[in-house]
Amino acid sequence: xxxxxxxxxxxxxxxxxxxxxxxxxxxxxxxxxxxxxxxxxxxxxxxxxxxxxxxxxxxxxxxxxxxxxxxxxxxxxxxxxxxxxxxxxxxxxxxxxxxxxxxxxxxxxxxxxxxxxxxxxxxxxxxxxxxxxxxxxxxxxxxxxxxxxxxxxxxxxxxxxxxxxxxxxxxxxxxxxxxxxxxxxxxxxxxxxxxxxxxxxxxxxxxxxxxxxxxxxxxxxxxxxxxxxxxxxxxxxxxxxx
Amino acid sequence: xxxxxxxxxxxxxxxxxxxxxxxxxxxxxxxxxxxxxxxxxxxxxxxxxxxxxxxxxxxxxxxxxxxxxxxxxxxxxxxxxxxxxxxxxxxxxxxxxxxxxxxxxxxxxxxxxxxxxxxxxxxxxxxxxxxxxxxxxxxxxxxxxxxxxxxxxxxxxxxxxxxxxxxxxxxxxxxxxxxxxxxxxxxxxxxxxxxxxxxxxxxxxxxxxxxxxx
Numbered sequence: 040x041x042x043x044x045x046x047x048x049x050x051x052x053x054x055x056x057x058x059x060x061x062x063x064x065x066x067x068x069x070x071x072x073x074x075x076x077x078x079x080x081x082x083x084x085x086x087x088x089x090x091x092x093x094x095x096x097x098x099x100x101x102x103x104x105x106x107x108x109x110x111x112x113x114x115x116x117x118x119x120x121x122x123x124x125x126x127x128x129x130x131x132x133x134x135x136x137x138x139x140x141x142x143x144x145x146x147x148x149x150x151x152x153x154x155x156x157x158x159x160x161x162x163x164x165x166x167x168x169x170x171x172x173x174x175x176x177x178x179x180x181x182x183x184x185x186x187x188x189x190x191x192x193x194x195x196x197x198x199x200x201x202x203x204x205x206x207x208x209x210x211x212x213x214x215x216x217x218x219x220x221x222x223x224x225x226x227x228x229x230x231x232x233x234x235x236x237x238x239x240x241x242x243x244x245x246x247x248x249x250x251x252x253x254x255x256x257x258x259x260x261x262x263x264x265x266x267x268x269x270x271x272x273x274x275x276x277x278x279x280x281x
Numbered sequence: 282x283x284x285x286x287x288x289x290x291x292x293x294x295x296x297x298x299x300x301x302x303x304x305x306x307x308x309x310x311x312x313x314x315x316x317x318x319x320x321x322x323x324x325x326x327x328x329x330x331x332x333x334x335x336x337x338x339x340x341x342x343x344x345x346x347x348x349x350x351x352x353x354x355x356x357x358x359x360x361x362x363x364x365x366x367x368x369x370x371x372x373x374x375x376x377x378x379x380x381x382x383x384x385x386x387x388x389x390x391x392x393x394x395x396x397x398x399x400x401x402x403x404x405x406x407x408x409x410x411x412x413x414x415x416x417x418x419x420x421x422x423x424x425x426x427x428x429x430x431x432x433x434x435x436x437x438x439x440x441x442x443x444x445x446x447x448x449x450x451x452x453x454x455x456x457x458x459x460x461x462x463x464x465x466x467x468x469x470x471x472x473x474x475x476x477x478x479x480x481x482x483x484x485x486x487x488x489x490x491x492x493x494x495x
Contacts, residue, residue: 111464
């Protein structure tokens, strides 16, 4: 198998279609989608968590989305957008929309579940100390929600990074390029190289988030998270695969 | 509509292979996950190891797994077996934890009652614990099968025929009909499989309709 040969060929590490450049593009698309998903998911999650309304709608939406194949959605959006939009945007827009659609539900769920699961004793104590509702939200409920929010962002990121490979299908860059170009030229080493790179990128991000979670979350929460997050933990994880 | 009637044979063929590619890994995955989940439920250390491995398996993107598996298995890249193995791995990864949590969710009183009635440990497992855990396992299985329906479509990028092939065809021809047909059929399959599991779950747990306790 000449996969090692593909990785050790210096030509694959240089230039506008080299490995570092494609990783850069892959992360760029992913970062744009993640930021957009955060901008939508976190505020909406706070509203739902705070008011307790709209949960059923969100759950239904997330389930329906699981059944929708992302490749089909991508092509559908492309066909809808292509007569209206011109230039590179006709490829970029559908890709980003698909990634954002996949990424919003875990962030949203993590945020509202985190707020709702905030220790009622802590919230009561804050109220007793004369905190306003706004202060309770910002200084008690949100910090308490952080572990679940981070795990939501983690699922979203993994979902985005694995799905961003299909950006190459519309002709964009990213690690999917190696897979699809390799397929087109029957170059199995290139395909496998691209596949290994995506897998490694996903695993590296997974470990980064685990480390980030330990870093950010208040140490005082660590004991209670095991208890309070158990109903969420037993909830079935959504596959990052797409 | 013309497109559909002139391509009906191919659509049926693609749907059949899609069903096969979805159901085979779901069923094999369940069969593998039951003993593994039981083992994880019994041994605390096994639980941590299995849940950790399962989580890591999940992070590997499906398209990447479809391509890496042939290297490991020695199969051809176009062999549908790769898809079946990949989805079986995902299904096992998801269900092992669900089975373990399902068995752990069986009320202690129920287990104690079975013991007092003289059930042997394997009888208790098969006749009491497993049936009581069915709703939890069914919930996990629903997620698994619905995800599998949509993950299978990614194989279209490699050229393995199933409903996802209609997406790539729609893109190449810039045609809505094949694309929408594919998306609708995927959603319909997901809804049917989901409903099927709900129905089997109800059949297997007749006591849940009558008693409202817990």
